[in-house]
Amino acid sequence: MSTLHDRVMGVLAGVPDPEVPVVSIVDLGMVREVRENPSVVVITPTYTGCPATDVIKSSIRVALDSADLRDVAVETTLSPPWTTDWISESGRDKLRAYGIAPPPHSSQLRAKASPACPRCNSTNTQEISRFGSTPCKALWRCLSCAEPFDHFKCH
Amino acid sequence: MTTASSSAASRPDPALFDYLLRLGDDSLILAQRLSEWCGHAPMIEVDLSMSNVALDLVGQAMLFLDYAGQVEGKGRDGDKLAFHRDALRFRNCLLVEQPNGDFGQTMARQYLFSTWQRLLFQGLVKSTDAQIAGIAAKALKEIEYHADWSAEWVVRLGDGTPESRERMINGFAWMWRFVDELFQVDEIDAAVAKAGIGPARDSLRSDFDAALKSTFEAATLPLTPLPAAVLGGRKGHHSEHLGHILAEMQHLPRSYPGAVW
Numbered sequence: 001m002s003t004l005h006d007r008v009m010g011v012l013a014g015v016p017d018p019e020v021p022v023v024s025i026v027d028l029g030m031v032r033e034v035r036e037n038p039s040v041v042v043i044t045p046t047y048t049g050c051p052a053t054d055v056i057k058s059s060i061r062v063a064l065d066s067a068d069l070r071d072v073a074v075e076t077t078l079s080p081p082w083t084t085d086w087i088s089e090s091g092r093d094k095l096r097a098y099g100i101a102p103p104p105h106s107s108q109l110r111a112k113a114s115p116a117c118p119r120c121n122s123t124n125t126q127e128i129s130r131f132g133s134t135p136c137k138a139l140w141r142c143l144s145c146a147e148p149f150d151h152f153k154c155h
Numbered sequence: 156m157t158t159a160s161s162s163a164a165s166r167p168d169p170a171l172f173d174y175l176l177r178l179g180d181d182s183l184i185l186a187q188r189l190s191e192w193c194g195h196a197p198m199i200e201v202d203l204s205m206s207n208v209a210l211d212l213v214g215q216a217m218l219f220l221d222y223a224g225q226v227e228g229k230g231r232d233g234d235k236l237a238f239h240r241d242a243l244r245f246r247n248c249l250l251v252e253q254p255n256g257d258f259g260q261t262m263a264r265q266y267l268f269s270t271w272q273r274l275l276f277q278g279l280v281k282s283t284d285a286q287i288a289g290i291a292a293k294a295l296k297e298i299e300y301h302a303d304w305s306a307e308w309v310v311r312l313g314d315g316t317p318e319s320r321e322r323m324i325n326g327f328a329w330m331w332r333f334v335d336e337l338f339q340v341d342e343i344d345a346a347v348a349k350a351g352i353g354p355a356r357d358s359l360r361s362d363f364d365a366a367l368k369s370t371f372e373a374a375t376l377p378l379t380p381l382p383a384a385v386l387g388g389r390k391g392h393h394s395e396h397l398g399h400i401l402a403e404m405q406h407l408p409r410s411y412p413g414a415v416w
Contacts, residue, residue, distance in 0.1 A: 048293055049214025078218070079289035081296065129200030130304050131207040135297075139200060155296055 004072075005034045008041055011067045018055045019134045022098040025056055029086025032077060039072040044082045046155070047135040084136075084155045095152055101125075101140065103154040115151045117142035127151075170346040171284070172226045173246060174353060176236070177343075177389060178287075179219030180247035183237055184397070185268060186212035187404050188255060197258055204304065208265070211297040218290045238408040242397045249388040250333035252397045259322030262308045263330045269302040270366050271337045271359065278354025287352060306370050313374025323376060335384030338363070343389070 013026045025031055025043065033042040043060065045053040057074060064072050084103040087095075092102035101115035114125045122144035129139040132150055141148045189209035196202035220233035231239075250268055255261045276298055279291035312319040338360050340348075348355040371378045387393065408414060 045293075047211060047214060047297060048218060048290075049210040049212070051210070077289075078293045079285070081289075081293040129204060130300065130307075131200070131204035133203065135207055135210055139203075153300075 004036050004039060007067070008034045008039075008064070008069060008072060011063050011069065012041070012060065015056070015059050015063050018052045018059070019136075020095070020098070020100065022094050023087075023091045025060070027088050027091030027094060029088065029091075030056070030082065039069075040075050041072055042075045042077050044077050046082050050135050052134075082155070084152065087152075099149055100137065101149060101151040103152045106154055108154075115140060117145060117147065118149055119147050120145040125149075168226055170343045171352065172223055173343045174347045175219050175223035175226060175287075176244075176246040177248075179216045179223060179233070179236070180245050181251055181268075181272075182212040182219065183216035184245070184247045184400060185251035185264075186210075186216060187400050188251065188253075189261075189265075191255055192261065201258070205261075208301050208304075211294070211301065214297075215290065215294045218294075222286055222290070234408070238405045242393050242401055243391040245388075245391060245393065245397060245401070247388055247393075247397075248333065248336050249385060249394060250330060250337065252388075252394060252400060253330060253333065254396060256326060256329060257322055259312055259319065260326035260329055262305055262312065263323065263326035265301065266305040266309045266370070267327075267330055267334060267337075269298060269305050270370075271363055273298050273302045274359040274362050274366075275354065275356075278359070281351075282353060283351035309370055309376070310374040313371070313376040320376070323374070327376070331379075332382045332385045334381055336386050336388060339384075339386060339389070341389060 009026060009031065012031050013024050015025050017023050017025060017028055028046065030043050030046065031041065032044050034040070035042070041060070041064075043056070053076075057076070060074050064070065064074070083106055085106050087102065095102045096118045099118050101118050104113060104115070114123050116123050117125055120142060122142055124143045125140050126143055127138060128141050128148065132139040136152055136155065137150045138153050139148065140151045186209040189205045189212070192205045193202060193209075196205055216237065217233045220236045224231040224233060224236055250264060253260075253264055255264075273295070276291045276295045279287055280295060282288040282291065309323060312323040314320070315323075338356050340356050344353070344356050347353045368378065
Protein backbone atom coordinates (compact mmCIF):
# COMPACT_ATOMS: atom_id res chain seq x y z
CA MET A 1 0.00 0.00 0.00
CA SER A 2 1.46 3.33 -0.97
CA THR A 3 0.83 6.30 1.26
CA LEU A 4 -1.17 9.29 0.13
CA HIS A 5 2.07 11.26 -0.01
CA ASP A 6 3.65 8.82 -2.43
CA ARG A 7 0.53 8.58 -4.57
CA VAL A 8 0.17 12.37 -4.82
CA MET A 9 3.86 12.92 -5.53
CA GLY A 10 3.71 10.19 -8.16
CA VAL A 11 0.84 11.98 -9.90
CA LEU A 12 2.48 15.40 -9.61
CA ALA A 13 5.73 14.06 -11.06
CA GLY A 14 3.73 13.75 -14.27
CA VAL A 15 2.59 17.40 -14.27
CA PRO A 16 4.95 19.38 -16.51
CA ASP A 17 5.87 23.01 -16.27
CA PRO A 18 3.95 24.54 -19.18
CA GLU A 19 6.84 26.74 -20.28
CA VAL A 20 9.60 24.17 -19.78
CA PRO A 21 7.70 20.91 -20.28
CA VAL A 22 10.80 18.76 -19.91
CA VAL A 23 10.70 19.27 -16.14
CA SER A 24 7.84 18.49 -13.79
CA ILE A 25 6.62 20.70 -11.00
CA VAL A 26 8.21 18.19 -8.59
CA ASP A 27 11.57 18.59 -10.35
CA LEU A 28 11.23 22.37 -9.92
CA GLY A 29 10.58 22.07 -6.20
CA MET A 30 7.17 23.75 -6.43
CA VAL A 31 5.46 21.03 -4.40
CA ARG A 32 6.11 21.90 -0.78
CA GLU A 33 3.95 19.60 1.26
CA VAL A 34 1.34 16.84 1.15
CA ARG A 35 -0.88 16.77 4.26
CA GLU A 36 -3.55 14.30 5.36
CA ASN A 37 -6.81 14.79 7.26
CA PRO A 38 -7.84 16.84 5.41
CA SER A 39 -5.84 15.97 2.32
CA VAL A 40 -4.03 18.97 0.91
CA VAL A 41 -1.16 19.47 -1.47
CA VAL A 42 0.67 22.76 -0.98
CA ILE A 43 2.48 24.37 -3.90
CA THR A 44 4.48 27.57 -4.16
CA PRO A 45 4.76 29.79 -7.24
CA THR A 46 8.16 30.38 -8.83
CA TYR A 47 7.68 34.06 -9.74
CA THR A 48 4.88 36.23 -8.36
CA GLY A 49 3.55 37.21 -11.77
CA CYS A 50 4.31 34.03 -13.67
CA PRO A 51 1.28 33.33 -15.87
CA ALA A 52 2.12 29.62 -15.77
CA THR A 53 1.06 29.44 -12.12
CA ASP A 54 -2.65 29.35 -12.95
CA VAL A 55 -2.10 26.80 -15.70
CA ILE A 56 -0.13 24.66 -13.29
CA LYS A 57 -2.85 24.80 -10.67
CA SER A 58 -5.48 23.63 -13.11
CA SER A 59 -3.14 20.94 -14.47
CA ILE A 60 -2.65 19.65 -10.92
CA ARG A 61 -6.40 19.56 -10.38
CA VAL A 62 -6.95 17.61 -13.60
CA ALA A 63 -4.12 15.19 -12.79
CA LEU A 64 -5.38 14.54 -9.24
CA ASP A 65 -8.95 14.09 -10.44
CA SER A 66 -7.89 11.63 -13.13
CA ALA A 67 -5.98 9.63 -10.52
CA ASP A 68 -9.09 9.41 -8.35
CA LEU A 69 -7.68 11.87 -5.83
CA ARG A 70 -10.60 14.28 -6.02
CA ASP A 71 -10.60 14.88 -2.27
CA VAL A 72 -7.10 16.32 -2.26
CA ALA A 73 -7.29 20.12 -2.16
CA VAL A 74 -4.63 22.32 -3.78
CA GLU A 75 -3.33 25.26 -1.77
CA THR A 76 -0.74 27.92 -2.55
CA THR A 77 1.80 29.35 -0.14
CA LEU A 78 4.32 32.15 -0.59
CA SER A 79 6.47 31.40 2.45
CA PRO A 80 9.17 30.39 2.42
CA PRO A 81 9.74 31.90 -1.03
CA TRP A 82 10.66 29.50 -3.81
CA THR A 83 14.31 29.26 -4.68
CA THR A 84 16.07 27.59 -7.57
CA ASP A 85 18.05 25.69 -4.94
CA TRP A 86 14.96 23.46 -4.69
CA ILE A 87 15.32 22.25 -8.27
CA SER A 88 16.31 18.58 -8.04
CA GLU A 89 19.53 17.16 -9.47
CA SER A 90 17.55 15.21 -12.06
CA GLY A 91 15.65 18.41 -12.85
CA ARG A 92 18.95 20.15 -13.50
CA ASP A 93 20.09 17.33 -15.78
CA LYS A 94 16.81 17.52 -17.70
CA LEU A 95 17.14 21.28 -18.12
CA ARG A 96 20.68 20.91 -19.44
CA ALA A 97 19.65 18.18 -21.89
CA TYR A 98 16.84 20.46 -23.07
CA GLY A 99 19.33 23.25 -23.85
CA ILE A 100 18.81 25.38 -20.74
CA ALA A 101 21.79 26.02 -18.49
CA PRO A 102 20.62 25.21 -14.95
CA PRO A 103 20.98 27.81 -12.20
CA PRO A 104 23.97 27.89 -9.86
CA HIS A 105 23.38 27.44 -6.14
CA SER A 106 22.25 30.69 -4.50
CA SER A 107 25.42 30.74 -2.37
CA GLN A 108 27.27 31.50 -5.60
CA LEU A 109 24.81 34.20 -6.68
CA ARG A 110 27.16 37.11 -6.12
CA ALA A 111 30.13 35.29 -7.59
CA LYS A 112 28.61 35.99 -11.02
CA ALA A 113 30.23 32.91 -12.55
CA SER A 114 29.33 32.30 -16.18
CA PRO A 115 27.11 29.28 -16.76
CA ALA A 116 28.49 26.49 -18.90
CA CYS A 117 27.05 26.24 -22.40
CA PRO A 118 24.49 23.41 -22.38
CA ARG A 119 25.69 22.37 -25.83
CA CYS A 120 29.48 22.31 -25.70
CA ASN A 121 30.05 22.79 -21.96
CA SER A 122 32.37 25.77 -22.50
CA THR A 123 32.30 28.39 -19.76
CA ASN A 124 33.38 31.04 -22.27
CA THR A 125 29.85 32.45 -22.31
CA GLN A 126 28.31 35.91 -22.25
CA GLU A 127 25.04 37.39 -21.06
CA ILE A 128 22.94 38.89 -23.88
CA SER A 129 19.99 39.96 -21.77
CA ARG A 130 19.13 39.66 -18.10
CA PHE A 131 15.56 38.80 -19.07
CA GLY A 132 14.46 36.10 -21.48
CA SER A 133 11.37 34.43 -22.87
CA THR A 134 9.96 33.65 -19.40
CA PRO A 135 10.47 35.29 -15.98
CA CYS A 136 12.78 32.48 -14.86
CA LYS A 137 15.29 32.70 -17.69
CA ALA A 138 18.03 35.00 -18.97
CA LEU A 139 19.48 34.98 -22.47
CA TRP A 140 23.12 33.99 -22.95
CA ARG A 141 25.42 33.03 -25.78
CA CYS A 142 28.37 30.72 -26.02
CA LEU A 143 31.51 32.36 -27.36
CA SER A 144 33.06 28.97 -28.18
CA CYS A 145 30.32 27.31 -30.24
CA ALA A 146 28.44 30.56 -31.01
CA GLU A 147 25.06 29.16 -29.94
CA PRO A 148 22.66 31.33 -27.95
CA PHE A 149 21.03 29.60 -24.99
CA ASP A 150 18.64 30.14 -22.13
CA HIS A 151 19.99 30.28 -18.59
CA PHE A 152 17.66 29.45 -15.74
CA LYS A 153 18.27 32.39 -13.40
CA CYS A 154 19.40 31.82 -9.86
CA HIS A 155 16.50 32.91 -7.71
CA MET B 156 -19.95 52.31 10.15
CA THR B 157 -18.72 49.51 12.34
CA THR B 158 -16.42 50.21 15.20
CA ALA B 159 -12.92 49.62 13.93
CA SER B 160 -11.41 52.04 16.40
CA SER B 161 -11.16 49.59 19.29
CA SER B 162 -8.85 47.24 17.39
CA ALA B 163 -7.10 50.01 15.50
CA ALA B 164 -4.50 50.51 18.20
CA SER B 165 -3.07 47.01 17.94
CA ARG B 166 -3.94 46.40 14.30
CA PRO B 167 -4.93 49.52 12.37
CA ASP B 168 -7.16 47.91 9.76
CA PRO B 169 -8.28 51.04 7.84
CA ALA B 170 -4.65 52.15 7.77
CA LEU B 171 -3.58 48.66 6.72
CA PHE B 172 -6.09 48.68 3.87
CA ASP B 173 -4.80 52.03 2.65
CA TYR B 174 -1.22 50.91 3.04
CA LEU B 175 -1.85 47.79 0.98
CA LEU B 176 -3.45 49.91 -1.74
CA ARG B 177 -0.31 52.04 -1.82
CA LEU B 178 1.89 48.99 -2.21
CA GLY B 179 -0.38 47.35 -4.77
CA ASP B 180 -1.12 50.48 -6.80
CA ASP B 181 2.55 51.46 -7.10
CA SER B 182 3.29 48.10 -8.69
CA LEU B 183 0.12 47.97 -10.78
CA ILE B 184 0.47 51.40 -12.38
CA LEU B 185 4.16 51.01 -13.12
CA ALA B 186 3.43 47.59 -14.66
CA GLN B 187 0.82 49.18 -16.89
CA ARG B 188 3.26 51.89 -17.94
CA LEU B 189 6.02 49.40 -18.72
CA SER B 190 3.71 47.21 -20.75
CA GLU B 191 3.11 50.18 -23.06
CA TRP B 192 6.63 49.49 -24.32
CA CYS B 193 5.71 45.97 -25.46
CA GLY B 194 6.52 45.82 -29.16
CA HIS B 195 8.13 49.29 -29.17
CA ALA B 196 11.40 48.92 -27.27
CA PRO B 197 14.76 49.71 -28.90
CA MET B 198 15.76 46.02 -29.02
CA ILE B 199 13.86 42.79 -28.58
CA GLU B 200 15.92 41.94 -25.49
CA VAL B 201 14.89 45.24 -23.91
CA ASP B 202 11.30 44.65 -24.96
CA LEU B 203 11.39 41.29 -23.17
CA SER B 204 13.05 42.83 -20.14
CA MET B 205 10.40 45.48 -19.65
CA SER B 206 7.60 42.97 -20.16
CA ASN B 207 9.25 40.72 -17.60
CA VAL B 208 9.57 43.51 -15.06
CA ALA B 209 5.95 44.46 -15.72
CA LEU B 210 4.90 40.88 -15.12
CA ASP B 211 6.70 40.75 -11.78
CA LEU B 212 5.01 44.00 -10.78
CA VAL B 213 1.57 42.72 -11.79
CA GLY B 214 2.24 39.68 -9.62
CA GLN B 215 3.06 41.88 -6.63
CA ALA B 216 0.03 44.06 -7.30
CA MET B 217 -2.36 41.12 -7.36
CA LEU B 218 -0.99 39.73 -4.09
CA PHE B 219 -1.25 43.08 -2.31
CA LEU B 220 -4.64 44.00 -3.75
CA ASP B 221 -6.14 40.59 -3.01
CA TYR B 222 -4.95 40.99 0.54
CA ALA B 223 -6.27 44.55 0.66
CA GLY B 224 -9.67 43.18 -0.33
CA GLN B 225 -9.54 40.65 2.50
CA VAL B 226 -8.58 43.33 5.01
CA GLU B 227 -11.36 45.57 3.79
CA GLY B 228 -13.86 42.74 4.19
CA LYS B 229 -16.36 43.95 1.61
CA GLY B 230 -15.94 41.11 -0.81
CA ARG B 231 -13.66 42.92 -3.23
CA ASP B 232 -10.74 40.96 -4.69
CA GLY B 233 -7.64 42.17 -6.50
CA ASP B 234 -9.36 42.33 -9.88
CA LYS B 235 -12.24 44.33 -8.49
CA LEU B 236 -9.85 46.79 -6.86
CA ALA B 237 -7.69 47.07 -9.97
CA PHE B 238 -10.42 47.48 -12.56
CA HIS B 239 -13.38 49.00 -10.75
CA ARG B 240 -11.82 51.88 -8.87
CA ASP B 241 -11.59 55.47 -10.07
CA ALA B 242 -8.43 57.60 -10.14
CA LEU B 243 -9.32 59.41 -6.92
CA ARG B 244 -9.27 56.06 -5.08
CA PHE B 245 -5.83 55.08 -6.33
CA ARG B 246 -3.00 55.44 -3.82
CA ASN B 247 0.08 55.07 -6.01
CA CYS B 248 2.93 57.56 -5.89
CA LEU B 249 3.08 60.09 -8.71
CA LEU B 250 6.42 58.74 -9.95
CA VAL B 251 4.94 55.54 -11.39
CA GLU B 252 2.26 57.25 -13.46
CA GLN B 253 4.74 59.54 -15.25
CA PRO B 254 4.86 59.08 -19.02
CA ASN B 255 7.38 56.70 -20.54
CA GLY B 256 8.92 59.46 -22.68
CA ASP B 257 11.96 58.01 -24.39
CA PHE B 258 13.92 55.01 -23.16
CA GLY B 259 16.11 57.25 -20.99
CA GLN B 260 13.10 58.69 -19.21
CA THR B 261 11.65 55.22 -18.65
CA MET B 262 14.95 54.01 -17.22
CA ALA B 263 15.25 57.05 -14.95
CA ARG B 264 11.80 56.28 -13.53
CA GLN B 265 12.58 52.57 -13.21
CA TYR B 266 15.91 53.16 -11.51
CA LEU B 267 14.44 55.56 -8.95
CA PHE B 268 11.47 53.31 -8.26
CA SER B 269 13.33 49.99 -8.06
CA THR B 270 16.12 51.45 -5.91
CA TRP B 271 13.51 52.77 -3.48
CA GLN B 272 11.34 49.66 -3.69
CA ARG B 273 14.29 47.41 -2.86
CA LEU B 274 14.90 49.35 0.37
CA LEU B 275 11.21 49.41 1.24
CA PHE B 276 10.82 45.67 0.73
CA GLN B 277 13.98 44.90 2.71
CA GLY B 278 12.03 46.49 5.56
CA LEU B 279 8.74 44.78 4.71
CA VAL B 280 10.40 41.37 4.92
CA LYS B 281 10.53 42.00 8.68
CA SER B 282 6.87 43.04 8.86
CA THR B 283 4.84 41.94 11.88
CA ASP B 284 2.14 41.09 9.36
CA ALA B 285 3.04 37.58 8.16
CA GLN B 286 1.21 37.98 4.86
CA ILE B 287 3.07 41.16 3.96
CA ALA B 288 6.38 39.65 5.06
CA GLY B 289 5.72 36.63 2.85
CA ILE B 290 4.85 38.69 -0.22
CA ALA B 291 7.84 40.96 0.36
CA ALA B 292 10.32 38.09 0.69
CA LYS B 293 8.99 36.62 -2.53
CA ALA B 294 8.99 39.90 -4.42
CA LEU B 295 12.33 41.15 -3.13
CA LYS B 296 14.22 38.56 -5.17
CA GLU B 297 12.59 39.95 -8.29
CA ILE B 298 13.07 43.58 -7.29
CA GLU B 299 16.81 43.06 -6.76
CA TYR B 300 16.98 42.10 -10.40
CA HIS B 301 14.98 45.14 -11.51
CA ALA B 302 17.17 47.47 -9.47
CA ASP B 303 20.43 46.00 -10.78
CA TRP B 304 19.16 45.96 -14.35
CA SER B 305 17.94 49.57 -14.35
CA ALA B 306 21.14 50.77 -12.63
CA GLU B 307 23.17 49.11 -15.38
CA TRP B 308 21.17 51.03 -17.99
CA VAL B 309 21.65 54.32 -16.14
CA VAL B 310 25.41 53.73 -16.19
CA ARG B 311 25.45 52.55 -19.81
CA LEU B 312 23.45 55.51 -21.09
CA GLY B 313 24.90 58.11 -18.72
CA ASP B 314 28.46 57.09 -19.53
CA GLY B 315 27.62 56.40 -23.16
CA THR B 316 27.41 58.76 -26.13
CA PRO B 317 26.70 62.52 -25.78
CA GLU B 318 23.20 61.73 -27.07
CA SER B 319 22.45 58.94 -24.58
CA ARG B 320 23.93 61.01 -21.76
CA GLU B 321 21.73 63.98 -22.57
CA ARG B 322 18.66 61.78 -22.73
CA MET B 323 19.48 60.21 -19.37
CA ILE B 324 19.91 63.65 -17.81
CA ASN B 325 16.63 64.83 -19.35
CA GLY B 326 14.88 61.66 -18.17
CA PHE B 327 15.94 62.29 -14.58
CA ALA B 328 15.07 65.97 -14.93
CA TRP B 329 11.46 64.94 -15.48
CA MET B 330 11.40 62.55 -12.53
CA TRP B 331 13.26 64.41 -9.76
CA ARG B 332 10.23 66.27 -8.41
CA PHE B 333 8.49 62.97 -7.63
CA VAL B 334 11.26 61.52 -5.48
CA ASP B 335 10.44 63.21 -2.16
CA GLU B 336 6.94 61.74 -2.15
CA LEU B 337 8.44 58.25 -1.82
CA PHE B 338 9.79 59.15 1.62
CA GLN B 339 6.92 61.23 2.89
CA VAL B 340 5.35 60.06 6.13
CA ASP B 341 1.68 60.73 6.79
CA GLU B 342 -0.68 59.33 9.42
CA ILE B 343 -1.07 56.03 7.53
CA ASP B 344 2.68 55.45 7.38
CA ALA B 345 3.09 56.49 11.00
CA ALA B 346 0.41 54.01 12.13
CA VAL B 347 1.87 51.24 10.02
CA ALA B 348 5.42 51.91 11.22
CA LYS B 349 4.26 52.01 14.84
CA ALA B 350 2.61 48.61 14.46
CA GLY B 351 5.80 47.23 12.89
CA ILE B 352 3.95 46.46 9.65
CA GLY B 353 6.26 48.51 7.48
CA PRO B 354 9.47 50.51 7.84
CA ALA B 355 9.29 54.23 8.47
CA ARG B 356 9.55 55.67 4.98
CA ASP B 357 11.86 58.50 5.99
CA SER B 358 14.32 55.96 7.42
CA LEU B 359 15.02 54.70 3.90
CA ARG B 360 16.34 58.02 2.67
CA SER B 361 20.02 57.81 3.58
CA ASP B 362 20.46 54.41 1.93
CA PHE B 363 18.60 55.66 -1.12
CA ASP B 364 20.81 58.72 -1.41
CA ALA B 365 23.92 56.57 -1.02
CA ALA B 366 22.77 54.22 -3.79
CA LEU B 367 22.09 57.18 -6.08
CA LYS B 368 25.47 58.70 -5.39
CA SER B 369 27.23 55.46 -6.25
CA THR B 370 25.27 54.87 -9.48
CA PHE B 371 25.59 58.47 -10.63
CA GLU B 372 29.34 58.42 -10.06
CA ALA B 373 29.63 55.26 -12.14
CA ALA B 374 27.42 56.86 -14.80
CA THR B 375 29.43 60.12 -14.68
CA LEU B 376 26.11 61.94 -14.27
CA PRO B 377 25.69 65.13 -12.22
CA LEU B 378 23.60 64.89 -9.03
CA THR B 379 21.90 68.21 -8.49
CA PRO B 380 19.70 69.35 -5.59
CA LEU B 381 16.09 68.18 -5.99
CA PRO B 382 13.46 70.64 -7.21
CA ALA B 383 10.40 71.38 -5.09
CA ALA B 384 8.46 68.18 -4.48
CA VAL B 385 5.12 67.44 -6.09
CA LEU B 386 2.93 65.43 -3.71
CA GLY B 387 -0.57 64.02 -3.59
CA GLY B 388 -0.61 60.51 -5.03
CA ARG B 389 -1.06 58.83 -1.65
CA LYS B 390 -4.21 60.89 -1.08
CA GLY B 391 -5.63 60.26 -4.53
CA HIS B 392 -4.55 63.59 -6.01
CA HIS B 393 -3.02 62.41 -9.24
CA SER B 394 -1.66 63.93 -12.40
CA GLU B 395 -3.88 63.81 -15.46
CA HIS B 396 -1.83 60.84 -16.67
CA LEU B 397 -3.46 58.38 -14.28
CA GLY B 398 -6.89 58.92 -15.81
CA HIS B 399 -5.56 57.98 -19.24
CA ILE B 400 -3.77 54.93 -17.85
CA LEU B 401 -6.92 53.71 -16.11
CA ALA B 402 -9.11 54.42 -19.14
CA GLU B 403 -7.02 51.99 -21.13
CA MET B 404 -6.41 49.47 -18.36
CA GLN B 405 -10.00 49.32 -17.12
CA HIS B 406 -11.83 49.63 -20.42
CA LEU B 407 -12.51 45.97 -21.04
CA PRO B 408 -13.74 44.82 -17.61
CA ARG B 409 -15.84 47.97 -17.27
CA SER B 410 -17.42 47.64 -20.71
CA TYR B 411 -17.95 43.90 -20.35
CA PRO B 412 -18.40 43.23 -16.63
CA GLY B 413 -17.62 39.65 -15.69
CA ALA B 414 -15.84 38.94 -18.98
CA VAL B 415 -13.56 35.91 -18.81
CA TRP B 416 -11.09 34.39 -21.23
